[in-house]
Amino acid sequence: xxxxxxxxxxxxxxxxxxxxxxxxxxxxxxxxxxxxxxxxxxxxxxxxxxxxxxxxxxxxxxxxxxxxxxxxxxxxxxxxxxxxxxxxxxxxxxxxxxxxxxxxxxxxxxxxxxxxxxxxxxxxxxxxxxxxxxxxxxxxxxxxxxxxxxxxxxxxxxxxxxxxxxxxxxxxxxxxxxxxxxxxxxxxxxxxxxxxxxxxxxxxxxxxxxxxxxxxxxxxxxxxxxxxxxxxxxxxxxxxxxxxxxxxxxxxxxxxxxxxxxxxxxxxxxxxxxxxxxxxxxxxxx
Ligand code: NAP
Numbered sequence: 001x002x003x004x005x006x007x008x009x010x011x012x013x014x015x016x017x018x019x020x021x022x023x024x025x026x027x028x029x030x031x032x033x034x035x036x037x038x039x040x041x042x043x044x045x046x047x048x049x050x051x052x053x054x055x056x057x058x059x060x061x062x063x064x065x066x067x068x069x070x071x072x073x074x075x076x077x078x079x080x081x082x083x084x085x086x087x088x089x090x091x092x093x094x095x096x097x098x099x100x101x102x103x104x105x106x107x108x109x110x111x112x113x114x115x116x117x118x119x120x121x122x123x124x125x126x127x128x129x130x131x132x133x134x135x136x137x138x139x140x141x142x143x144x145x146x147x148x149x150x151x152x153x154x155x156x157x158x159x160x161x162x163x164x165x166x167x168x169x170x171x172x173x174x175x176x177x178x179x180x181x182x183x184x185x186x187x188x189x190x191x192x193x194x195x196x197x198x199x200x201x202x203x204x205x206x207x208x209x210x211x212x213x214x215x216x217x218x219x220x221x222x223x224x225x226x227x228x229x230x231x232x233x234x235x236x237x238x239x240x241x242x243x244x245x246x247x248x249x250x251x252x253x254x255x256x257x258x259x260x261x262x263x264x265x266x267x268x269x270x271x272x273x274x275x276x277x278x279x280x281x282x283x284x285x286x
Contacts, residue, residue, distance in 0.1 A: 003248035004064045007231070008157075010257045012149070015156050016265035020065055021275055027066040029286060038279030039068040040098045040124065040271075041090045042090075045083060045105045046076030055102050061268050067275055070096060080110040084117045091119035097282055098275035100122035121281065124274040127174065136181050142274045145177035149230050149266025150211060151186070156257055157244030159230050160210065162187035167203050169193045169220065169243065174235060179211050213245035222248020231256040234263045 028243035031037045040062050042055050057185065059069045069265030072086055090096050099122045105111050120130040134141030143151075154161065164190040170176030180190045192202050202226040206209060212220050213234040222245040225231060231253045242259035250256050257263055279286075 005247070007253040007256040009248040010153050010157050010255050010262055010264040011101075012129070012153055012266045013260075015153060016149075019152070019266075019269040020061065023067075023276050024065040029285060030276070030279055031066065032282045033286060036279075036283060037066055037068050038097045038276050039070060040094045040275045041070040041072065041093075041102060042260065043072045043074070043083075043087060043090070043099070045074050045078055045102070047236050048104075048213070050245050051102045051104075052075060053101075057102065058268055058271065059271060062275075065276075066182040067272060069212070076106055078109070080113055083109060083114045087114055090124070091117060091122060094282075096122065097272075097279035100125045100271065101127070103127075107228070114215035122278055124271060124278050126178070132173070132178065135178060135185075136184050141243045142278070143182065143270070144174050145233060145274070146175050146213075146263060146267045147182050148270040148274075150179055150234065150263055151171040151182050152155040152231070152270065153202045153257065153266055154230070159255065161209065163189065164208040165189050165191065165206055166209040166211065167193060167207035168211045168213065169189045169197075169200065169204075170211075170234075172213070172217075176211070176213040178255075181235075185210070210214065210244075214243050216243055217241040217244070218245050220244040220249070222246070222250070222252065225249045225252040227252050228254045230254060232263060233257050233259050235259070236264060245285070253258055278282060 044055050062069045079232045090099050099118045114126045123131045123142050126142045131141050135143050167184040168176050168180040171192050171194045184190045193200050209230045211232045215235050217237040229258040233242035238261050
């Protein structure tokens with residue numbers, strides 16, 4: 001007997017379109033008032049095809065919203081000192097409102113040093129220790145874009161997080177870790193799982209809200225999803241596959257993100273929205 005999915009899809013692509021439309025209106029308002037459009041600087045080290053594609057996508061989205069782009073391309077052989085200098089120059093450039101350093105930057109580079117060269121008020125990708133600490137303390141600042149996009153999606157679908165058990169699978173600095181902190185900030189009871197977690201399926205079975213952020217296709221079995229759970233799949237692997245076994249999970253979840261079209265589009269939408277917010281802070285509010 002074939003079972004039909006019961007979960008409602010969380011349409012990240014649709015929400016991202018609405019967020020991007022609001023961003024474009026805000027850009028137009030800033031441009032009319034100040035004569036200047038917000039500007040996002042992108043920094044790319046080397047020519048990794050995936051990174052090249054991501055940066056190009058971000059530039060295209062910027063252009064659609066009326067945000068100016070400045071692109072700095074550095075050879076794969078660049079050293080930490082030179083990269084830090086290039087990022088610091090953008091931090092000091094009054095024409096630049098937001099900075100995105102595309103990662104990974106290469107194993108020979110001290111990535112943390114390069115990220116820390118981004119001025120906190122231009123850290124629209126939310127990658128500096130300053131931004132991370134502000135997010136952890138619930139202070140104003142820029143959040144990591146993918147976790148920020150996940151929270152916007154959950155809000156859009158009216159998910160009440162207070163007192164719910166949120167299980168975040170993955171603990172990277174840009175995704176799992178900050179996602180858990182944002183959920184904690186909303187009074188969820190948060191458990192992190194990672195590659196050393198002893199019994200992942202047992203934890204998944206207890207999750208009211210599951211955030212999968214590992215990049216391991218099909219790691220989360222649909223049969224382990226708690227009936228009625230909210231499932232957010234941030235994983236993205238070759239062939240458009242996420243971390244969650246989608247079909248079987250959709251039979252048990254109440255809400256689930258598709259891959260693609262769920263978390264992905266929200267990441268760029270948050271990046272653009274934060275770039276405009278950075279410009280507004282610099283150029284003065286309306
Ligand atoms: P990452 O830095 O490689 O981190 C992966 C995390 O998954 C690590 O914390 C790792 O644990 C954990 N993990 C690996 N295998 C596991 C297992 N068998 N059981 C439990 N946990 C396991 O990756 P990332 O940068 O966070 O990205 C994760 C995924 O999200 C990727 O598919 C990436 O493409 C996607 N992503 C999507 C967006 C978007 O916009 N949609 C943005 C960023 C990333 P340890 O810490 O113990 O190693």
